[in-house]
Amino acid sequence: MGTDIRIKICGLHTRAAIAQAASLGVAYIGLVFFPKSPRHLDIEEARALALDTPPGMAKVALTVNAEDAAIEAILNRVPIDMLQLHGAETPGRVAEVRARFGLPVMKAVGVAGAEDLPALDAYARVADQILVDAKPPKGADLPGGNGLAFDWQLIAKRRWAVPWMLAGGLTPENVAAAIRLTGARQVDVSSGVESAPGIKDADKMARFVAAARGETDA
Ligand SMILES: O=C(O)c1ccccc1N[C@@H]1O[C@H](COP(=O)(O)O)[C@@H](O)[C@H]1O
Numbered sequence: 001m002g003t004d005i006r007i008k009i010c011g012l013h014t015r016a017a018i019a020q021a022a023s024l025g026v027a028y029i030g031l032v033f034f035p036k037s038p039r040h041l042d043i044e045e046a047r048a049l050a051l052d053t054p055p056g057m058a059k060v061a062l063t064v065n066a067e068d069a070a071i072e073a074i075l076n077r078v079p080i081d082m083l084q085l086h087g088a089e090t091p092g093r094v095a096e097v098r099a100r101f102g103l104p105v106m107k108a109v110g111v112a113g114a115e116d117l118p119a120l121d122a123y124a125r126v127a128d129q130i131l132v133d134a135k136p137p138k139g140a141d142l143p144g145g146n147g148l149a150f151d152w153q154l155i156a157k158r159r160w161a162v163p164w165m166l167a168g169g170l171t172p173e174n175v176a177a178a179i180r181l182t183g184a185r186q187v188d189v190s191s192g193v194e195s196a197p198g199i200k201d202a203d204k205m206a207r208f209v210a211a212a213r214g215e216t217d218a
Helices: 015-023 043-051 068-077 091-101 114-124 175-182 202-212
Strands: 006-010 028-032 058-063 082-085 105-111 129-134 164-166 186-189 194-196
Touching: 006 058, 006 202, 015 202, 028 043, 043 068, 058 068, 068 091, 082 091, 091 105, 091 114, 105 114, 114 129, 129 186, 164 175, 175 186, 175 202
Parallel strands: 006 028, 006 186, 028 058, 058 082, 082 105, 105 129, 129 164, 164 186
Antiparallel strands: none
16 A cells, blocks of 8 residues: 555545545545436536646546537537546447547446456457446446446456456445455545535545545555
8 A cells, every 4th residue: 555556535625635636645636417416517617617727637528429419519619638438338348438539538447356356458459448346236327427436356466458447336444454455556545535426525535535545544
């Protein structure tokens, strides 16, 4: 562990939460463009937040099965550093988005069992990063952001040819164990640092970052 762990906090939608993320030394912030999510931002809200974001944190746009026109509409107004594709985008679609928009693409891949692992290899061949997340429950409204963890043992010490991030049900209480077990060098959290869906909690954010860096006893 240590301060070289790179942390992404997703679903931020206030200036205060973004300022706190910056003061904690978070590496990435996620802006959610998915109307069913309690963390959804419209384009003008996202623009205002992104323009106000202190330098040094990568601004990641999270979309779900978005068409080119929807991605273009975001990028025309919001200064974005990376695209996070969190739907059922195929490897071909990931390659297409990457080529068309000229931004690094992180593809989220849901894991519930060993049968899901080959997809990680397939996406690692076309994406700039992969995000290893829990597979959502059948019929869930959201393909991510459900606060659900998967069995980390499935990917313990696995490596891919591109950088990867661990996500899914991480909290201040479990992130240190998740890092120890999987060897992740990057972690992503959304609901685990909230007091209610979509409401980020300053104390949980601070405790999450400290725990991920191994600064607490967890
Ligand atoms: O956060 C959301 O609302 C969201 C909506 C649609 C797709 C993904 C979403 N969040 C991503 O899900 C994972 C895990 O979140 P959690 O920590 O389990 O709540 C994370 O990568 C978020 O970026």
